[in-house]
Amino acid sequence: MVQFQTTLNSLKSYEAGKPIELVVREFGIDPKDVIKLGSNENPFGCAPAVVKAVQDFASKMSYYPDDSYLDLKNALARKFDVTPDRIIPGNGSDQVLDFACRCVLGVGDSVLINRITFAMYRIYSLQCGAKVHSTETVPHDLDAFLDLAKIVKPKILFLCTPSNPVGDALSKSDVYEFLRRLSPETLVVIDAAYMEFGKQKDQNKFIPAKEVTDLFPNVFFTGTFSKVYGLGGMRIGYGIGSSELIKNIYKMRPPFSVTNLSALAATEALNNESHVENYLKSNLEELGRYEKFAKEESIEFIDSYANFITFFARKHGKSSTEIAQSLLRKGIILRDLKSYELNALRITIGRPEQNDKVLETLKTEFI
Amino acid sequence: MVQFQTTLNSLKSYEAGKPIELVVREFGIDPKDVIKLGSNENPFGCAPAVVKAVQDFASKMSYYPDDSYLDLKNALARKFDVTPDRIIPGNGSDQVLDFACRCVLGVGDSVLINRITFAMYRIYSLQCGAKVHSTETVPHDLDAFLDLAKIVKPKILFLCTPSNPVGDALSKSDVYEFLRRLSPETLVVIDAAYMEFGKQKDQNKFIPAKEVTDLFPNVFFTGTFSKVYGLGGMRIGYGIGSSELIKNIYKMRPPFSVTNLSALAATEALNNESHVENYLKSNLEELGRYEKFAKEESIEFIDSYANFITFFARKHGKSSTEIAQSLLRKGIILRDLKSYELNALRITIGRPEQNDKVLETLKTEFI
Numbered sequence: 127m128v129q130f131q132t133t134l135n136s137l138k139s140y141e142a143g144k145p146i147e148l149v150v151r152e153f154g155i156d157p158k159d160v161i162k163l164g165s166n167e168n169p170f171g172c173a174p175a176v177v178k179a180v181q182d183f184a185s186k187m188s189y190y191p192d193d194s195y196l197d198l199k200n201a202l203a204r205k206f207d208v209t210p211d212r213i214i215p216g217n218g219s220d221q222v223l224d225f226a227c228r229c230v231l232g233v234g235d236s237v238l239i240n241r242i243t244f245a246m247y248r249i250y251s252l253q254c255g256a257k258v259h260s261t262e263t264v265p266h267d268l269d270a271f272l273d274l275a276k277i278v279k280p281k282i283l284f285l286c287t288p289s290n291p292v293g294d295a296l297s298k299s300d301v302y303e304f305l306r307r308l309s310p311e312t313l314v315v316i317d318a319a320y321m322e323f324g325k326q327k328d329q330n331k332f333i334p335a336k337e338v339t340d341l342f343p344n345v346f347f348t349g350t351f352s353k354v355y356g357l358g359g360m361r362i363g364y365g366i367g368s369s370e371l372i373k374n375i376y377k378m379r380p381p382f383s384v385t386n387l388s389a390l391a392a393t394e395a396l397n398n399e400s401h402v403e404n405y406l407k408s409n410l411e412e413l414g415r416y417e418k419f420a421k422e423e424s425i426e427f428i429d430s431y432a433n434f435i436t437f438f439a440r441k442h443g444k445s446s447t448e449i450a451q452s453l454l455r456k457g458i459i460l461r462d463l464k465s466y467e468l469n470a471l472r473i474t475i476g477r478p479e480q481n482d483k484v485l486e487t488l489k490t491e492f493i
Numbered sequence: 494m495v496q497f498q499t500t501l502n503s504l505k506s507y508e509a510g511k512p513i514e515l516v517v518r519e520f521g522i523d524p525k526d527v528i529k530l531g532s533n534e535n536p537f538g539c540a541p542a543v544v545k546a547v548q549d550f551a552s553k554m555s556y557y558p559d560d561s562y563l564d565l566k567n568a569l570a571r572k573f574d575v576t577p578d579r580i581i582p583g584n585g586s587d588q589v590l591d592f593a594c595r596c597v598l599g600v601g602d603s604v605l606i607n608r609i610t611f612a613m614y615r616i617y618s619l620q621c622g623a624k625v626h627s628t629e630t631v632p633h634d635l636d637a638f639l640d641l642a643k644i645v646k647p648k649i650l651f652l653c654t655p656s657n658p659v660g661d662a663l664s665k666s667d668v669y670e671f672l673r674r675l676s677p678e679t680l681v682v683i684d685a686a687y688m689e690f691g692k693q694k695d696q697n698k699f700i701p702a703k704e705v706t707d708l709f710p711n712v713f714f715t716g717t718f719s720k721v722y723g724l725g726g727m728r729i730g731y732g733i734g735s736s737e738l739i740k741n742i743y744k745m746r747p748p749f750s751v752t753n754l755s756a757l758a759a760t761e762a763l764n765n766e767s768h769v770e771n772y773l774k775s776n777l778e779e780l781g782r783y784e785k786f787a788k789e790e791s792i793e794f795i796d797s798y799a800n801f802i803t804f805f806a807r808k809h810g811k812s813s814t815e816i817a818q819s820l821l822r823k824g825i826i827l828r829d830l831k832s833y834e835l836n837a838l839r840i841t842i843g844r845p846e847q848n849d850k851v852l853e854t855l856k857t858e859f860i
Contacts, residue, residue: 128680128711129648130596130741137744145559162556171555180754181548187758188538188723189529192512217584217728220747228620229497233599246747253595253745281496313495344495356555359753361584374497377504378620380587380613385752386726387547391554 133233133255140245141465144454155457161483163474164459166290166320166434168356170408170477172391173401176357179394180387191386198389201396202364206335211369214376217383219319219350219363224250225378226346226365230281230313231256238280240266242292242466244317247284256281264468265294265428268304275308282313287333288320291463291472293430295324295331305342316347319363322354324431326406331431335366343368346375353433354402355395360388409433412475419485425492436463438470443493446471452491458484500600500622507612508832511821522824528850530841531826533657533687533801535723537775537844539758540768543724546761547754558753565756568763569731573702578736581743584750586686586717586730591617592745593713593732597648597680598623605647607633609659609833611684614651623648631835632661632795635671642675649680655687655698658830658839660797662691662698672709683714686730689721691798693773698798702733710735713742720800721769722762727755776800779842786852792859803830805837810860813838819858825851 143165150157163169171177199210206213216222223246231237233255239247241260251258259278261270266289275283288295305314316333318324325332335347350363362384365375395402416435420427426438439446446469450462461472476484510532517524530536538544566577573580583589590613598604600622606614608627618625626645628637633656642650655662672681683700685691692699702714717730729751732742762769783802787794793805806813813836817829828839843851 128597128678128738131599134596134741134744139743139746140748142560142748143557145557145561147559147563148561165557167555167557169555171552177551177554180551180554184544184547184551185538187544187547187726188534188536189513190510190532190534190719190725191728192514193509194512194515196514217750218747220749224747229501230495232498249747311495352557358557359554361558361749361752371495374501376506377501380585380591380616381507381509382587382728383584385728385755387754388752 131255133252136252137249140249143461144459146459149454149457149459153455153457160457160459161476161480162459163476163480163484164461165358166353166432166474167358168354168405169474169480170356170405172356172395173398175398176391176394180391183387183390187387189386191382191384191389193381195384195389198393201393205396206366208336208366209369212339212366212372214365214372214379215384215389216363216365218352218361219317219348219365220246221383222348222363222365222375223247223315223317225375226313226315227251227254227282228378229375235281236278238271238275238278238283240284240286240289242468243284243286244290245466251282264292265289266296268296268300272304272307275312280312282315283308284315284317286317288324288331288431290319290432291461291466292428292436293432293434294428295328295431297330298333299330301333302341305345310344312344314342314345316345318347319350319353320432321349322402322406323409323433326410327431339367343371346371351392351395354405355392357388357391357395360385360391362388362392408478409475412478412481415481415485416473416475423489423492434472434474436470436472437492438468440492444491445469449491453487456487458487498622500619503619504616507616510828511826516821516824516826520822520824527824527826528843528847529826530843530847530851531828532725533720533799533841534725535721535772536841536847537723537772539723539762540765542765543758543761547758550754550757554754556753558749558751558756560748562751562756565760568760572763573733575703575733576736579706579733579739581732581739581746582751582756583730583732585719585728586684586715586732587613588750589715589730589732589742590614590682590684592742593680593682594618594621594649595745596742603645603647605638605642605645605650607651607653607656609835610651610653611657612833618649631659632656633663635663635667639671639674642679647679649682650675651682651684653684654700655691655798657686657799658828658833659795659803660799660801661795662695662798664697665700666697668700669708672712677711679711681709681712683712685714686717686720687799688716689769689773690776690800693777694798706734710738713738718759718762721772722759724755724758724762727752727758729755729759775845776842779845779848782848782852783840783842790856790859801839801841803837803839804859805835807859811858812836816858820854823854825854
């Protein structure tokens, strides 16, 4: 018998948002009738020019990617005003989060996360055999982080802002003050997967990657093409840090970890920012409709700086799981936050006509 | 200052085959004039139906993949006559190799590899803090493996057959005899990235995934779509084992690790085996031309069961590095095996007209 690492025993798999294929398989619903608002994807898709670039390049899928990913890194370098040696691409920002964990975590080391946060921080940490500590509140509480950090001395600390899965965001000044007070030996991951949405809603909540990593060499800043750029299926994200930090994180990177079509799509997406601007405009308007609805219906929600909103189920009504299941049978995929120990639903803001249908349905379900 | 794992100090990055982009950048050669035979890609590309499927699906890149990868797993299950729960997909077979290492390796554990073998086995093992031992011969020597295994008691042992980067292959009967004599506590990875080529050349060198993993539950068998299927750029591979083994290896897998276009392309590739058959036929014929050339020119080579052949540079002539550099300036990319400590070149078997040019050029370079 092969002996596996004992750390495997404590691992549970990530519970992913449900795919359209599942609703088709389980309920026999026509794929084109499914409204998928469970995974915070761009409901308008990626820019048409990105689709075209991928189609044009498709006959070259047999070639391994250019492992330097120079075109993509140059494009990201321009976006963030940093040199390319301060960027590491990954198979989703997920992968660069994994690299960061493996760079610093040994068995028994401490990690500090928010109580409600992206589930993979815990999983990657546990895979390294680390011990995961968390704060107690639903939105981030930086004072609580500082107090706990003094006790558990984390090797890594994760801030997710705007935060997945609840949508709160930290202000730049609060984060800088926090970083000044924290030990510089702690690697601080700022997962900014939703930064473009936060920036649009409130400039004070935007943390510039260059500035924060210049000021604090212990910060690893991560972003993704899965959200605002509409490339969730292509698995492409990146990390930004000091050149020294990136050099170390690169050591955990396997070659060719991003497909050639993904690198191409991401590079092309950065040339089509007007598509993103239009989406951001629609998202903010439509988010407003969800907020208005929640207030009218007296549904508790969290002020969101992202492309989703979290509605808490009523205390004495249907549970979030019951609502999510009922909607699923109607072909509407939302995200039940039960796996995050919240009696709440996370709803991706869709296209106007999708939101019409979701809001209409929620009215009868949220009881 | 952030403290990194001490294991990082011993890590060197993988030296990847050179991309076309590099030759274009460095020597100003037109991309369409570059002959890329350095990375064992399918020189005919993937099947046209695969290209079409990807083009048709490209507008759906915004959707996260179906994380069950059920369509792909079902197609692979049919190919290998196993149940889908015995399959794990990965971002290249590279990624499932990484999962396997992380499942069993702790700091200080032993790993056993062949002296000349795929470089990533060592890198993944070192990333886990393991100690890597290796045999002394260029082709695999199973007796030497057994002798060393008794001493170092490896947690993982890697067999690469047909072997990258030199092309030798083990016979099924020898591998089974070896597995019978080895401790069942050692996880044996059989990396069969080139299995389709070996099977075609000599059926006795083919190891059926179902049979070997049925007989030996400590075997993890891996394959890829990067070689014969012509999808190197799409990063898709898989592992096969007992359902118990796969369940454990799954625990190290992050969600969505394969892009939706990659999973689609691989599934479609399995529906277009005639494209593969045509390529295999051409490869074997053209491989024969390289063998004939080597004999005529008295170039030392290794009998190959893959889509490449290894030519040793002459003892008193140009070194492999000099030849590779000279060819590069002419727009021909081969793989210098210096990083494997061999004074040799690995040449991917190309299309007939590419091989014409390479053989003609080699005649004047191999002095």
